Amino acid sequence: MINIPKGTKDVLPQDSYKWQYVESVAREVATLFNLKEIRTPTFEHTELFNRGVGETTDVVTKEMYTFKDKGDRSITLKPEGTAGVGRSYIENGLGNGALPAKMYYLIPAFRYERPQAGRLREFHQFGVEVYGASSAQTDAETILIADTLLKKLGLQIKLYINSIGCPTCRAAYNQALKDYFHPHLGALCGDCRTRFEKNPLRLLDCKEEGCKAVNKDAPKILDYLCEDCAAHFEEVKSCLALAGVDYEIDPRIVRGLDYYTRTVFEFVSTSIGAQGTVCGGGRYDGLIEQLGGKPTPAVGFAAGIERLLMVMEQSGVVIPEPIKPTVYLAGMDGDCRKKAFELATILRNHGVIAEVDLMERSLKAQFKYADKLGAKYVAVIGGNELEEGRANVKSMETGESVPVAFGEIVEYFLN
Numbered sequence: 494m495i496n497i498p499k500g501t502k503d504v505l506p507q508d509s510y511k512w513q514y515v516e517s518v519a520r521e522v523a524t525l526f527n528l529k530e531i532r533t534p535t536f537e538h539t540e541l542f543n544r545g546v547g548e549t550t551d552v553v554t555k556e557m558y559t560f561k562d563k564g565d566r567s568i569t570l571k572p573e574g575t576a577g578v579g580r581s582y583i584e585n586g587l588g589n590g591a592l593p594a595k596m597y598y599l600i601p602a603f604r605y606e607r608p609q610a611g612r613l614r615e616f617h618q619f620g621v622e623v624y625g626a627s628s629a630q631t632d633a634e635t636i637l638i639a640d641t642l643l644k645k646l647g648l649q650i651k652l653y654i655n656s657i658g659c660p661t662c663r664a665a666y667n668q669a670l671k672d673y674f675h676p677h678l679g680a681l682c683g684d685c686r687t688r689f690e691k692n693p694l695r696l697l698d699c700k701e702e703g704c705k706a707v708n709k710d711a712p713k714i715l716d717y718l719c720e721d722c723a724a725h726f727e728e729v730k731s732c733l734a735l736a737g738v739d740y741e742i743d744p745r746i747v748r749g750l751d752y753y754t755r756t757v758f759e760f761v762s763t764s765i766g767a768q769g770t771v772c773g774g775g776r777y778d779g780l781i782e783q784l785g786g787k788p789t790p791a792v793g794f795a796a797g798i799e800r801l802l803m804v805m806e807q808s809g810v811v812i813p814e815p816i817k818p819t820v821y822l823a824g825m826d827g828d829c830r831k832k833a834f835e836l837a838t839i840l841r842n843h844g845v846i847a848e849v850d851l852m853e854r855s856l857k858a859q860f861k862y863a864d865k866l867g868a869k870y871v872a873v874i875g876g877n878e879l880e881e882g883r884a885n886v887k888s889m890e891t892g893e894s895v896p897v898a899f900g901e902i903v904e905y906f907l908n
Protein backbone atom coordinates (compact mmCIF):
# COMPACT_ATOMS: atom_id res chain seq x y z
CA MET A 494 0.00 0.00 0.00
CA ILE A 495 1.23 3.49 -0.78
CA ASN A 496 0.79 5.96 2.08
CA ILE A 497 0.18 9.67 2.08
CA PRO A 498 3.41 11.73 2.21
CA LYS A 499 4.47 12.90 5.67
CA GLY A 500 3.02 16.25 6.65
CA THR A 501 0.13 16.15 4.19
CA LYS A 502 -3.54 15.42 4.77
CA ASP A 503 -6.55 14.20 2.87
CA VAL A 504 -9.73 16.19 3.26
CA LEU A 505 -12.29 13.40 3.31
CA PRO A 506 -15.82 13.63 1.86
CA GLN A 507 -17.38 13.72 5.33
CA ASP A 508 -15.19 16.67 6.34
CA SER A 509 -14.90 18.76 3.20
CA TYR A 510 -17.96 20.84 4.12
CA LYS A 511 -15.93 22.35 6.97
CA TRP A 512 -13.32 23.54 4.50
CA GLN A 513 -15.97 24.82 2.16
CA TYR A 514 -17.53 26.73 5.04
CA VAL A 515 -14.30 28.47 6.00
CA GLU A 516 -13.55 29.20 2.35
CA SER A 517 -17.02 30.60 1.76
CA VAL A 518 -16.83 32.86 4.82
CA ALA A 519 -13.40 34.02 3.62
CA ARG A 520 -14.78 34.85 0.17
CA GLU A 521 -17.77 36.58 1.73
CA VAL A 522 -15.53 38.79 3.88
CA ALA A 523 -13.28 39.46 0.88
CA THR A 524 -16.33 40.63 -1.07
CA LEU A 525 -17.43 42.83 1.82
CA PHE A 526 -14.09 44.64 1.58
CA ASN A 527 -14.17 44.66 -2.23
CA LEU A 528 -11.17 42.40 -2.71
CA LYS A 529 -10.82 40.51 -5.99
CA GLU A 530 -9.40 37.02 -6.15
CA ILE A 531 -5.99 36.51 -7.78
CA ARG A 532 -4.76 33.04 -8.78
CA THR A 533 -1.10 32.48 -9.45
CA PRO A 534 0.78 29.25 -10.21
CA THR A 535 1.50 26.66 -7.54
CA PHE A 536 5.18 26.75 -8.52
CA GLU A 537 7.44 29.64 -9.42
CA HIS A 538 11.10 30.17 -10.27
CA THR A 539 13.08 29.60 -7.07
CA GLU A 540 14.70 32.99 -7.49
CA LEU A 541 11.35 34.70 -6.81
CA PHE A 542 11.25 33.39 -3.25
CA ASN A 543 14.95 33.94 -2.63
CA ARG A 544 14.39 37.59 -3.46
CA GLY A 545 10.83 38.01 -2.22
CA VAL A 546 10.80 36.04 1.01
CA GLY A 547 14.44 36.67 1.88
CA GLU A 548 17.71 34.74 1.84
CA THR A 549 18.04 34.68 5.64
CA THR A 550 14.57 33.43 6.49
CA ASP A 551 13.87 29.91 7.74
CA VAL A 552 11.42 29.50 4.89
CA VAL A 553 14.11 30.02 2.25
CA THR A 554 17.07 28.44 4.01
CA LYS A 555 15.33 25.30 5.26
CA GLU A 556 11.74 24.87 4.26
CA MET A 557 11.33 25.17 0.51
CA TYR A 558 10.36 22.35 -1.83
CA THR A 559 12.85 23.10 -4.57
CA PHE A 560 13.67 20.88 -7.52
CA LYS A 561 15.04 20.99 -11.04
CA ASP A 562 12.42 20.43 -13.73
CA LYS A 563 13.20 18.46 -16.87
CA GLY A 564 14.38 21.66 -18.55
CA ASP A 565 16.96 22.13 -15.77
CA ARG A 566 15.17 25.15 -14.26
CA SER A 567 15.11 25.57 -10.51
CA ILE A 568 11.46 25.46 -9.49
CA THR A 569 9.92 25.90 -6.03
CA LEU A 570 6.45 25.02 -4.79
CA LYS A 571 5.17 28.21 -3.25
CA PRO A 572 5.85 28.39 0.48
CA GLU A 573 3.60 31.46 0.83
CA GLY A 574 1.35 33.56 -1.34
CA THR A 575 2.76 37.07 -1.40
CA ALA A 576 5.80 36.64 -3.65
CA GLY A 577 3.72 35.15 -6.47
CA VAL A 578 1.12 37.91 -6.22
CA GLY A 579 3.91 40.51 -6.24
CA ARG A 580 5.42 38.96 -9.35
CA SER A 581 2.05 38.86 -11.08
CA TYR A 582 1.28 42.46 -10.10
CA ILE A 583 4.49 43.62 -11.78
CA GLU A 584 4.32 41.30 -14.78
CA ASN A 585 0.71 42.22 -15.58
CA GLY A 586 1.11 45.94 -14.98
CA LEU A 587 -1.62 45.92 -12.32
CA GLY A 588 -0.03 49.06 -10.88
CA ASN A 589 -1.23 50.96 -13.95
CA GLY A 590 -4.84 50.15 -13.13
CA ALA A 591 -7.09 51.50 -10.39
CA LEU A 592 -5.24 51.72 -7.09
CA PRO A 593 -5.13 50.39 -4.52
CA ALA A 594 -5.18 46.91 -6.00
CA LYS A 595 -7.13 44.91 -3.41
CA MET A 596 -6.67 41.18 -3.86
CA TYR A 597 -7.12 37.91 -2.03
CA TYR A 598 -6.06 34.32 -2.58
CA LEU A 599 -6.91 30.83 -1.36
CA ILE A 600 -3.92 28.58 -1.97
CA PRO A 601 -2.03 25.48 -0.99
CA ALA A 602 1.44 26.31 0.37
CA PHE A 603 4.41 24.00 0.89
CA ARG A 604 7.07 24.07 3.58
CA TYR A 605 9.42 21.31 4.60
CA GLU A 606 8.80 21.57 8.36
CA ARG A 607 8.61 19.11 11.21
CA PRO A 608 4.95 18.06 11.08
CA GLN A 609 2.89 18.57 14.25
CA ALA A 610 -0.69 19.53 15.05
CA GLY A 611 -1.37 22.65 12.99
CA ARG A 612 2.00 22.44 11.24
CA LEU A 613 2.02 20.63 7.93
CA ARG A 614 4.16 20.34 4.83
CA GLU A 615 1.25 21.11 2.57
CA PHE A 616 -1.13 23.58 4.16
CA HIS A 617 -3.60 26.15 2.94
CA GLN A 618 -3.86 29.86 3.28
CA PHE A 619 -6.39 32.58 2.78
CA GLY A 620 -4.40 35.73 2.13
CA VAL A 621 -4.99 39.38 1.35
CA GLU A 622 -2.77 41.77 -0.63
CA VAL A 623 -3.42 45.50 -0.86
CA TYR A 624 -0.96 47.28 -3.16
CA GLY A 625 -0.45 50.97 -3.89
CA ALA A 626 -1.65 52.63 -0.67
CA SER A 627 0.73 53.85 2.00
CA SER A 628 -1.80 55.37 4.43
CA ALA A 629 -2.09 53.99 7.94
CA GLN A 630 -5.79 53.47 7.25
CA THR A 631 -4.74 50.81 4.76
CA ASP A 632 -2.91 48.91 7.48
CA ALA A 633 -5.92 49.26 9.75
CA GLU A 634 -8.37 48.17 7.04
CA THR A 635 -6.23 45.11 6.29
CA ILE A 636 -6.16 44.18 9.96
CA LEU A 637 -9.94 44.68 10.02
CA ILE A 638 -10.39 42.21 7.16
CA ALA A 639 -8.65 39.54 9.21
CA ASP A 640 -10.50 40.56 12.35
CA THR A 641 -13.86 40.38 10.57
CA LEU A 642 -13.06 36.93 9.19
CA LEU A 643 -11.91 35.50 12.51
CA LYS A 644 -14.93 36.88 14.33
CA LYS A 645 -17.34 35.58 11.67
CA LEU A 646 -15.77 32.16 12.15
CA GLY A 647 -16.58 32.41 15.83
CA LEU A 648 -12.99 32.44 17.09
CA GLN A 649 -11.74 33.84 20.37
CA ILE A 650 -8.64 35.69 19.25
CA LYS A 651 -6.24 38.33 20.36
CA LEU A 652 -4.54 40.83 18.06
CA TYR A 653 -0.88 41.69 18.63
CA ILE A 654 0.69 44.52 16.69
CA ASN A 655 4.14 46.03 16.38
CA SER A 656 6.07 48.26 14.03
CA ILE A 657 9.44 47.16 12.72
CA GLY A 658 10.15 50.50 11.05
CA CYS A 659 11.71 51.26 7.71
CA PRO A 660 15.30 50.72 6.47
CA THR A 661 16.24 54.08 8.05
CA CYS A 662 15.19 53.20 11.60
CA ARG A 663 16.25 49.60 11.06
CA ALA A 664 19.91 50.60 10.54
CA ALA A 665 20.18 52.09 14.02
CA TYR A 666 18.15 49.26 15.51
CA ASN A 667 20.24 46.54 13.86
CA GLN A 668 23.33 48.14 15.39
CA ALA A 669 21.67 48.22 18.81
CA LEU A 670 20.76 44.53 18.40
CA LYS A 671 24.33 43.65 17.44
CA ASP A 672 25.68 45.53 20.46
CA TYR A 673 23.21 43.71 22.68
CA PHE A 674 23.68 40.20 21.29
CA HIS A 675 27.46 40.31 20.84
CA PRO A 676 28.33 39.34 24.44
CA HIS A 677 25.67 36.56 24.32
CA LEU A 678 26.79 34.92 21.07
CA GLY A 679 27.96 31.80 22.91
CA ALA A 680 24.45 31.19 24.27
CA LEU A 681 22.78 31.38 20.87
CA CYS A 682 22.01 28.57 18.45
CA GLY A 683 24.06 28.11 15.28
CA ASP A 684 21.34 29.64 13.14
CA CYS A 685 21.23 32.72 15.32
CA ARG A 686 24.99 33.20 15.04
CA THR A 687 24.50 33.35 11.27
CA ARG A 688 21.50 35.64 11.70
CA PHE A 689 23.66 37.90 13.86
CA GLU A 690 25.93 38.50 10.89
CA LYS A 691 23.34 38.65 8.13
CA ASN A 692 20.10 39.97 9.60
CA PRO A 693 20.04 40.61 13.37
CA LEU A 694 16.29 41.26 13.35
CA ARG A 695 15.79 37.55 12.63
CA LEU A 696 17.31 36.74 16.03
CA LEU A 697 14.10 37.89 17.67
CA ASP A 698 12.08 35.32 15.78
CA CYS A 699 14.06 32.26 16.97
CA LYS A 700 12.05 29.55 18.70
CA GLU A 701 15.01 27.90 20.53
CA GLU A 702 14.60 28.19 24.30
CA GLY A 703 18.17 29.42 24.84
CA CYS A 704 17.77 32.15 22.27
CA LYS A 705 14.34 33.12 23.56
CA ALA A 706 15.88 33.66 27.00
CA VAL A 707 18.48 36.02 25.59
CA ASN A 708 15.87 37.76 23.41
CA LYS A 709 13.79 38.74 26.40
CA ASP A 710 15.90 41.77 27.25
CA ALA A 711 16.89 42.78 23.73
CA PRO A 712 16.36 46.42 22.75
CA LYS A 713 12.86 47.19 21.48
CA ILE A 714 12.36 48.37 17.92
CA LEU A 715 9.67 50.81 19.01
CA ASP A 716 12.35 52.85 20.78
CA TYR A 717 14.22 53.20 17.50
CA LEU A 718 11.44 54.21 15.10
CA CYS A 719 12.08 57.31 12.99
CA GLU A 720 9.59 60.15 13.22
CA ASP A 721 7.58 59.06 10.14
CA CYS A 722 7.38 55.45 11.21
CA ALA A 723 6.37 56.42 14.73
CA ALA A 724 3.63 58.71 13.39
CA HIS A 725 2.43 55.97 11.03
CA PHE A 726 2.20 53.50 13.92
CA GLU A 727 0.25 56.00 16.04
CA GLU A 728 -2.19 56.48 13.18
CA VAL A 729 -2.67 52.72 12.75
CA LYS A 730 -3.46 52.42 16.44
CA SER A 731 -5.92 55.27 16.34
CA CYS A 732 -7.73 53.78 13.31
CA LEU A 733 -7.98 50.44 15.11
CA ALA A 734 -9.42 52.18 18.13
CA LEU A 735 -11.89 53.97 15.87
CA ALA A 736 -12.97 50.61 14.45
CA GLY A 737 -13.39 49.21 17.94
CA VAL A 738 -10.71 46.57 17.52
CA ASP A 739 -8.77 45.62 20.65
CA TYR A 740 -5.06 45.05 20.31
CA GLU A 741 -1.95 44.62 22.35
CA ILE A 742 1.48 45.89 21.38
CA ASP A 743 4.02 43.09 21.28
CA PRO A 744 7.52 44.37 20.54
CA ARG A 745 8.73 40.82 19.90
CA ILE A 746 6.72 40.34 16.73
CA VAL A 747 9.08 40.70 13.78
CA ARG A 748 7.48 38.12 11.44
CA GLY A 749 9.31 35.29 9.78
CA LEU A 750 9.66 36.75 6.30
CA ASP A 751 12.12 39.44 5.28
CA TYR A 752 9.82 41.71 3.33
CA TYR A 753 8.08 43.44 6.23
CA THR A 754 8.34 47.17 7.04
CA ARG A 755 6.45 49.22 9.61
CA THR A 756 3.25 47.53 10.80
CA VAL A 757 3.36 43.83 11.63
CA PHE A 758 0.60 41.87 13.32
CA GLU A 759 -0.53 38.46 14.44
CA PHE A 760 -3.84 37.06 15.56
CA VAL A 761 -3.45 34.41 18.22
CA SER A 762 -6.13 32.09 19.51
CA THR A 763 -6.79 32.50 23.20
CA SER A 764 -8.31 29.03 23.41
CA ILE A 765 -5.24 26.92 22.55
CA GLY A 766 -1.52 27.12 23.16
CA ALA A 767 0.64 25.46 20.51
CA GLN A 768 0.31 26.73 16.94
CA GLY A 769 -2.21 29.25 18.16
CA THR A 770 -1.12 31.85 15.62
CA VAL A 771 -3.88 31.66 13.06
CA CYS A 772 -3.00 34.71 11.03
CA GLY A 773 0.02 36.90 10.41
CA GLY A 774 0.71 39.91 8.28
CA GLY A 775 1.87 43.44 7.97
CA ARG A 776 3.21 46.10 5.63
CA TYR A 777 5.95 45.39 3.10
CA ASP A 778 6.71 48.55 1.22
CA GLY A 779 10.02 47.24 -0.14
CA LEU A 780 8.76 44.04 -1.72
CA ILE A 781 7.58 45.14 -5.16
CA GLU A 782 10.76 47.10 -5.79
CA GLN A 783 12.80 44.16 -4.50
CA LEU A 784 11.09 42.03 -7.14
CA GLY A 785 11.97 44.49 -9.91
CA GLY A 786 8.84 46.69 -9.94
CA LYS A 787 8.33 50.38 -9.22
CA PRO A 788 8.42 51.28 -5.52
CA THR A 789 4.92 50.33 -4.32
CA PRO A 790 3.52 50.37 -0.81
CA ALA A 791 1.87 47.09 0.17
CA VAL A 792 0.04 45.50 3.08
CA GLY A 793 -1.27 41.99 3.55
CA PHE A 794 -1.77 38.95 5.70
CA ALA A 795 -2.20 35.21 5.47
CA ALA A 796 -4.32 32.95 7.64
CA GLY A 797 -3.75 29.20 7.80
CA ILE A 798 -6.93 27.28 7.02
CA GLU A 799 -5.85 24.15 8.94
CA ARG A 800 -5.12 26.28 11.99
CA LEU A 801 -8.46 28.05 11.73
CA LEU A 802 -10.24 24.71 11.55
CA MET A 803 -8.17 23.30 14.42
CA VAL A 804 -8.94 26.23 16.67
CA MET A 805 -12.61 26.22 15.66
CA GLU A 806 -12.84 22.55 16.56
CA GLN A 807 -11.04 22.97 19.87
CA SER A 808 -13.21 25.85 20.89
CA GLY A 809 -16.42 24.03 19.95
CA VAL A 810 -17.53 26.20 17.03
CA VAL A 811 -20.39 24.44 15.25
CA ILE A 812 -20.02 24.44 11.48
CA PRO A 813 -23.30 24.25 9.56
CA GLU A 814 -23.70 20.79 8.05
CA PRO A 815 -24.22 20.36 4.32
CA ILE A 816 -27.73 20.17 2.91
CA LYS A 817 -29.24 16.68 3.06
CA PRO A 818 -31.14 15.07 0.17
CA THR A 819 -34.78 16.14 0.02
CA VAL A 820 -36.02 12.83 -1.25
CA TYR A 821 -34.78 9.30 -1.69
CA LEU A 822 -36.59 7.43 -4.43
CA ALA A 823 -36.86 3.77 -3.53
CA GLY A 824 -37.89 1.36 -6.26
CA MET A 825 -38.90 -2.16 -5.32
CA ASP A 826 -37.51 -3.94 -8.35
CA GLY A 827 -37.24 -3.94 -12.14
CA ASP A 828 -39.52 -1.31 -13.65
CA CYS A 829 -40.09 0.34 -10.27
CA ARG A 830 -36.37 1.05 -9.99
CA LYS A 831 -36.40 2.48 -13.51
CA LYS A 832 -39.30 4.76 -12.57
CA ALA A 833 -37.36 5.87 -9.47
CA PHE A 834 -34.38 6.65 -11.66
CA GLU A 835 -36.54 8.61 -14.09
CA LEU A 836 -38.27 10.60 -11.35
CA ALA A 837 -34.92 11.38 -9.67
CA THR A 838 -33.71 12.84 -12.96
CA ILE A 839 -36.83 14.98 -13.36
CA LEU A 840 -36.58 16.21 -9.76
CA ARG A 841 -32.91 17.11 -10.13
CA ASN A 842 -33.67 18.97 -13.33
CA HIS A 843 -35.97 21.10 -11.20
CA GLY A 844 -33.32 21.68 -8.54
CA VAL A 845 -34.58 19.17 -5.97
CA ILE A 846 -31.82 17.14 -4.31
CA ALA A 847 -32.91 13.60 -5.08
CA GLU A 848 -31.14 10.30 -4.46
CA VAL A 849 -31.83 6.93 -5.95
CA ASP A 850 -30.50 3.44 -5.25
CA LEU A 851 -27.40 2.51 -7.22
CA MET A 852 -26.60 -0.63 -5.26
CA GLU A 853 -29.60 -2.76 -6.24
CA ARG A 854 -30.58 -3.07 -2.61
CA SER A 855 -33.84 -4.38 -1.17
CA LEU A 856 -36.51 -1.85 -0.21
CA LYS A 857 -35.68 -2.32 3.44
CA ALA A 858 -31.98 -1.71 2.84
CA GLN A 859 -32.84 1.34 0.74
CA PHE A 860 -34.84 2.78 3.64
CA LYS A 861 -31.93 2.20 5.95
CA TYR A 862 -29.57 3.94 3.56
CA ALA A 863 -31.99 6.85 3.05
CA ASP A 864 -32.07 7.28 6.80
CA LYS A 865 -28.28 7.27 6.96
CA LEU A 866 -28.19 9.97 4.27
CA GLY A 867 -30.63 12.02 6.28
CA ALA A 868 -33.13 12.24 3.41
CA LYS A 869 -36.23 14.18 4.46
CA TYR A 870 -38.59 11.95 2.47
CA VAL A 871 -38.54 8.52 0.94
CA ALA A 872 -40.73 8.06 -2.13
CA VAL A 873 -41.52 4.38 -2.47
CA ILE A 874 -42.43 2.88 -5.80
CA GLY A 875 -43.65 -0.68 -5.59
CA GLY A 876 -45.75 -2.73 -8.01
CA ASN A 877 -49.04 -1.13 -6.91
CA GLU A 878 -47.67 2.37 -7.04
CA LEU A 879 -46.30 1.82 -10.52
CA GLU A 880 -49.65 0.57 -11.69
CA GLU A 881 -51.51 3.49 -10.10
CA GLY A 882 -49.00 6.04 -11.35
CA ARG A 883 -48.06 7.45 -7.99
CA ALA A 884 -45.38 7.15 -5.35
CA ASN A 885 -45.92 6.61 -1.67
CA VAL A 886 -44.09 9.55 -0.10
CA LYS A 887 -43.09 9.02 3.49
CA SER A 888 -41.85 11.83 5.69
CA MET A 889 -38.86 10.52 7.60
CA GLU A 890 -39.54 13.15 10.26
CA THR A 891 -43.18 12.42 11.06
CA GLY A 892 -43.46 8.90 9.66
CA GLU A 893 -46.61 9.91 7.73
CA SER A 894 -47.16 8.74 4.17
CA VAL A 895 -49.09 10.33 1.33
CA PRO A 896 -49.61 9.17 -2.24
CA VAL A 897 -48.23 11.63 -4.82
CA ALA A 898 -48.95 11.20 -8.53
CA PHE A 899 -45.78 10.90 -10.64
CA GLY A 900 -46.87 13.93 -12.62
CA GLU A 901 -47.18 16.03 -9.45
CA ILE A 902 -44.03 14.96 -7.68
CA VAL A 903 -41.95 17.98 -8.75
CA GLU A 904 -44.62 20.35 -7.54
CA TYR A 905 -44.88 18.40 -4.28
CA PHE A 906 -41.21 18.81 -3.45
CA LEU A 907 -40.85 22.33 -4.72
CA ASN A 908 -43.43 23.48 -2.17
Ligand code: ATP
Pocket residue numbers: 573604606611612613614615616617618748749750768770771772773774795796797798799800
Ligand atom coordinates in the same frame (compact mmCIF):
# COMPACT_ATOMS: atom_id res chain seq x y z
P1 ATP B 1 4.72 30.00 12.53
O1 ATP B 1 5.36 31.02 13.38
O2 ATP B 1 3.57 29.30 13.17
O3 ATP B 1 5.70 29.07 11.87
P2 ATP B 1 4.83 31.67 10.22
O4 ATP B 1 5.23 32.98 10.74
O5 ATP B 1 5.85 30.80 9.58
O6 ATP B 1 4.04 30.84 11.35
P3 ATP B 1 3.40 32.82 8.02
O7 ATP B 1 4.45 32.59 7.04
O8 ATP B 1 3.12 34.17 8.49
O9 ATP B 1 3.59 31.84 9.26
O10 ATP B 1 2.04 32.18 7.48
C1 ATP B 1 0.76 32.69 7.84
C2 ATP B 1 -0.09 31.66 8.51
O11 ATP B 1 -0.02 30.42 7.82
C3 ATP B 1 0.33 31.29 9.91
O12 ATP B 1 -0.15 32.21 10.84
C4 ATP B 1 -0.30 29.93 10.09
O13 ATP B 1 -1.67 30.07 10.41
C5 ATP B 1 -0.18 29.34 8.72
N1 ATP B 1 0.98 28.43 8.62
C6 ATP B 1 2.28 28.76 8.46
N2 ATP B 1 3.05 27.65 8.37
C7 ATP B 1 2.20 26.60 8.46
C8 ATP B 1 2.36 25.18 8.42
N3 ATP B 1 3.55 24.62 8.24
N4 ATP B 1 1.26 24.40 8.58
C9 ATP B 1 0.03 24.95 8.74
N5 ATP B 1 -0.18 26.26 8.78
C10 ATP B 1 0.87 27.09 8.64
Ligand code: MG
Pocket residue numbers: 749
Ligand atom coordinates in the same frame (compact mmCIF):
# COMPACT_ATOMS: atom_id res chain seq x y z
MG1 MG C 1 6.97 29.18 10.25
